Amino acid sequence: MGDDRFSSTSYTRTREETAKDGGATKKAEQRHKEGKPLNELVDPAGFNATRRSKNRFTESGNMLVLACGIAMLKESRFDTTSSMGNSVDLAFDSLPKSYHLLAEGDHAVLGRYDTQIITAIFGDRVDKYILQRSQAEMNNKIAEQMTMMVPERGGGDYTEDPQYGIFSAAYLTAATINQYGLKSYDFTTTDADSREKVSPDGLRRVFGPEVFARLKENGFEMNENDLPELTQMVKDLKKRAHAFLICIGSEAHSFWQDFYGKQHVILLEDARLLAETEAAIIGLTEGNLTLSTLEKFLTKDAGLTSHEAETIKRAVAHIPIGAQMALPGFDKIPLKGAMFAKKDDLWPTENAGEKPAPEKEKDKTKEKKKAMWD
Amino acid sequence: MANQIFTVTDLGGGDGGKGGVVHKICLQKNAHTVLKVGGAQGSHGVRTAFGQLFNFSQFGCGTFEGIKTHITELMVIEPYRLLDEAERLINEWGIKNIFSYITVDENALCVTPFHTFASQLRELARKDKPKGTVGVGIGEAKRDAELHSELAIYAKDLLSPNLHDKLVAVWEQKIKDLAHIIENVSELFPADIQIARENIEFFKNPNFIARVVQEFNEMGRRVKIVDKEYFKKNILDVDGTIVVESSHGVLTDKYYGFHPHTTQLRTMPIRTIELLNECGYDGDIFKLGVTRAYQIRHGAGPMPTQSDELLDKLLPGSSKNENRWQGKVRVGPLDFVALRYAVQACGGPEFFDGIALTWFDQIQLCGDWKICDGYTGANNPQFFAPDGNIKVRHGNDLAQLKHQEELGNLLNTVRPIITSYSGIQDMNQQEAIQLCSEVFESKLHVPVRLISFGATEEKQICI
Numbered sequence: 030m031g032d033d034r035f036s037s038t039s040y041t042r043t044r045e046e047t048a049k050d051g052g053a054t055k056k057a058e059q060r061h062k063e064g065k066p067l068n069e070l071v072d073p074a075g076f077n078a079t080r081r082s083k084n085r086f087t088e089s090g091n092m093l094v095l096a097c098g099i100a101m102l103k104e105s106r107f108d109t110t111s112s113m114g115n116s117v118d119l120a121f122d123s124l125p126k127s128y129h130l131l132a133e134g135d136h137a138v139l140g141r142y143d144t145q146i147i148t149a150i151f152g153d154r155v156d157k158y159i160l161q162r163s164q165a166e167m168n169n170k171i172a173e174q175m176t177m178m179v180p181e182r183g184g185g186d187y188t189e190d191p192q193y194g195i196f197s198a199a200y201l202t203a204a205t206i207n208q209y210g211l212k213s214y215d216f217t218t219t220d221a222d223s224r225e226k227v228s229p230d231g232l233r234r235v236f237g238p239e240v241f242a243r244l245k246e247n248g249f250e251m252n253e254n255d256l257p258e259l260t261q262m263v264k265d266l267k268k269r270a271h272a273f274l275i276c277i278g279s280e281a282h283s284f285w286q287d288f289y290g291k292q293h294v295i296l297l298e299d300a301r302l303l304a305e306t307e308a309a310i311i312g313l314t315e316g317n318l319t320l321s322t323l324e325k326f327l328t329k330d331a332g333l334t335s336h337e338a339e340t341i342k343r344a345v346a347h348i349p350i351g352a353q354m355a356l357p358g359f360d361k362i363p364l365k366g367a368m369f370a371k372k373d374d375l376w377p378t379e380n381a382g383e384k385p386a387p388e389k390e391k392d393k394t395k396e397k398k399k400a401m402w403d
Numbered sequence: 404m405a406n407q408i409f410t411v412t413d414l415g416g417g418d419g420g421k422g423g424v425v426h427k428i429c430l431q432k433n434a435h436t437v438l439k440v441g442g443a444q445g446s447h448g449v450r451t452a453f454g455q456l457f458n459f460s461q462f463g464c465g466t467f468e469g470i471k472t473h474i475t476e477l478m479v480i481e482p483y484r485l486l487d488e489a490e491r492l493i494n495e496w497g498i499k500n501i502f503s504y505i506t507v508d509e510n511a512l513c514v515t516p517f518h519t520f521a522s523q524l525r526e527l528a529r530k531d532k533p534k535g536t537v538g539v540g541i542g543e544a545k546r547d548a549e550l551h552s553e554l555a556i557y558a559k560d561l562l563s564p565n566l567h568d569k570l571v572a573v574w575e576q577k578i579k580d581l582a583h584i585i586e587n588v589s590e591l592f593p594a595d596i597q598i599a600r601e602n603i604e605f606f607k608n609p610n611f612i613a614r615v616v617q618e619f620n621e622m623g624r625r626v627k628i629v630d631k632e633y634f635k636k637n638i639l640d641v642d643g644t645i646v647v648e649s650s651h652g653v654l655t656d657k658y659y660g661f662h663p664h665t666t667q668l669r670t671m672p673i674r675t676i677e678l679l680n681e682c683g684y685d686g687d688i689f690k691l692g693v694t695r696a697y698q699i700r701h702g703a704g705p706m707p708t709q710s711d712e713l714l715d716k717l718l719p720g721s722s723k724n725e726n727r728w729q730g731k732v733r734v735g736p737l738d739f740v741a742l743r744y745a746v747q748a749c750g751g752p753e754f755f756d757g758i759a760l761t762w763f764d765q766i767q768l769c770g771d772w773k774i775c776d777g778y779t780g781a782n783n784p785q786f787f788a789p790d791g792n793i794k795v796r797h798g799n800d801l802a803q804l805k806h807q808e809e810l811g812n813l814l815n816t817v818r819p820i821i822t823s824y825s826g827i828q829d830m831n832q833q834e835a836i837q838l839c840s841e842v843f844e845s846k847l848h849v850p851v852r853l854i855s856f857g858a859t860e861e862k863q864i865c866i
Contacts, residue, residue, distance in 0.1 A: 391753075
């Protein structure tokens with residue numbers, strides 16, 4: 030229930046508090062040094078391990094109103110080892126802009142949905158926490174849960190362990206958006222290779238002793254002796270999410286291309302423009318941006334320089350443009366304000382089964398095809 | 404599953420400029436594979452900004468960009484020419500590993516040299532009533548496969564121990580089919596008698612078969628021949644973009660073209676779409692129609708707007724040369740009646756998502772853009788609608804061929820009504836784009852999505 034969203038006022042409050050502590054995650058890092066446990070909200074094992082992104086409603090008489098559109102999940106997973114140790118700080122600092130581009134701005138790329146965000150960080154298997162993962166949040170809890178994270182900033186070896194995060198995105202996520210035939214968005218940002226396997230013990234360590242029961246509850250019954258490897262995990266993740274690997278620097282670029290495919294690996298020189306890059310990718314995938322309108326979006330809405338906008342455009346030009354639009358459910362989702370009988374219903378009561386007028390349908394198809402061409 | 408597939412269909416009689424369009428889309432969309440459908444006789448010219456120039460036939464037009472080619476079961480291949488094309492790509496452009504760029508469906512039909520010779524002999528025997536052929540033997544092989552299925556040689560047979568026996572059987576069949584021409588060579592045009600005799604020499608030399616076996620085996624060894632499952636899993640299921648490159652044009656389709664000036668192949672884009680659906684593809688397909696900014700036809704067949712006056716102005720730059728089989732290239736004002744017919748035969752304006760308009764730079768050089776939007780003399784209600792458009796008849800039988808032949812004969816009698824847009828040479832690119840968009844939107848009801856202002860990719864402007 031509810032319709033509250035992320036707001037810059039409450040973010041500013043959180044930011045002021047963290048500033049007093051010395052940085053976005055300083056307080057949590059201090060707790061960690063004192064031997065205190067990870068906050069359950071960002072512990073991947075917390076709250077039964079599976080992360081849920083569901084529609085939210087407000088009550089109106091005996092009906093429920095879809096307050097902000099259907100839930101659209103975006104999960105961003107950051108490497109926090111070595112040179113990427115400040116990833117959470119960067120994400121925290123750019124959160125207001127990121128949310129503006131995704132959900133609130135004039136040309137918000139996810140404007141028709143209720144944007145829900147999971148933030149995750151991963152390290153190396155020698156770290157205490159291989160993975161930390163927030164809940165799917167849609168208000169200031171996004172920022173609060175970032176501050177609960179403990180980036181260990183270790184060097185480890187060159188190969189990192191994002192595979193547990195990718196595993197959780199593929200098998201320990203339940204997003205309502207998938208039930209409409211659409212996909213959520215998933216970004217992994219790293220500058221290094223990955224190990225390709227997960228172990229039963231590793232899964233228990235990260236997601237808790239009941240992990241296999243949780244997987245089964247979420248529809249994935251797994252044999253401990255035959256766990257999916259990275260290739261399969263990415264393949265399964267792509268079934269439910271538009272999944273992209275953002276590679277910082279070119280060292281691991283070809284490694285990730287083998288797993289994600291060339292069209293889903295984005296090469297950036299550094300992580301400064303991450304928020305804008307994610308928004309660009311989502312806008313192009315949703316079909317509400319084209320390569321011709323992207324530059325304007327990035328300069329006007331995101332406030333980047335022409336050079337920065339061009340950098341992003343070059344980096345994302347090869348992705349499957351309009352991929353979300355091409356999915357059969359794209360034109361049929363309930364919109365903000367639709368009335369529902371029960372909170373678990375997928376379809377509103379008033380216009381269930383209603384089909385768009387043929388002319389409108391035709392126009393939509395034309396738009397889809399135009400986006401495909403652009 | 405592939406995220407997006409682009410089909411490229413020539414809306415004329417071929418030679419529309421598909422090569423450059425396929426190359427451009429490959430680059431623009433970072434395609435991973437070009438699917439080939441149609442026949443091996445295509446000559447799809449690609450000129451890149453880096454100075455590469457090649458007329459592709461059986462390799463896809465994305466080859467310079469490292470994009471793989473898959474020859475589908477809808478393609479008729481010519482093993483001799485494929486090896487030759489590969490050899491040229493290696494020697495002229497240094498693509499050493501060229502065979503790793505291509506896969507061939509095991510059910511792709513093969514043309515033998517006997518089909519080639521037969522096709523050429525038949526055309527010589529037509530004398531002053533040419534059908535219009537590229538003389539490769541695609542139609543001959545296709546027709547034989549329908550009439551004598553036991554003689555058909557597919558890619559999967561190239562390494563078969565029975566290949567020699569099959570080739571002997573094809574040879575014998577062709578000798579039998581052409582007996583009347585072979586016996587009456589002296590009745591051909593004097594200039595053709597020598598060509599015919601050389602062909603017959605080949606025909607009658609049984610040792611030639613051993614050489615053919617050797618070449619076919621060579622192709623079987625060097626090219627990866629795959630089944631439909633491979634196509635589904637390793638090509639169609641791969642994330643990314645696929646471009647479908649077809650040969651010929653709608654106006655040379657066996658049943659929608661003007662019989663007998665057609666190919667034995669089906670050139671309608673629906674054939675490709677059916678194949679994709681059959682393989683489980685249910686994603687979006689962007690269907691692009693291609694036409695030059697002027698009418699062109701290489702080979703016999705009706706062409707109401709044919710203009711000798713425009714020939715000298717427009718021909719420079721074409722990769723098509725005069726030859727004995729296709730004869731002279733003919734050009735004329737862009738024929739919107741023919742374009743509307745082609746679009747309607749494919750399913751109407753809604754079927755296409757866009758038009759690629761090629762060779763507009765030649766129009767800019769000419770200064771005037773001449774188009775035809777109607778014919779005088781198009782009065783027969785069996786063939787023409789009251790608004791002057793050609794009625795589309797659907798069918799795939801002899802009655803359809805008869806209808807199309809009569810239609811073709813009528814098209815030889817109509818006269819085009821020409822409109823001329825002047826001052827094209829003074830227009831800047833934006834003005835030219837606007838004019839083309841307006842003309843196509845109003846006359847064809849399909850948006851222009853690409854205009855070529857030159858041969859190389861940077862001069863092909865996507866809209």
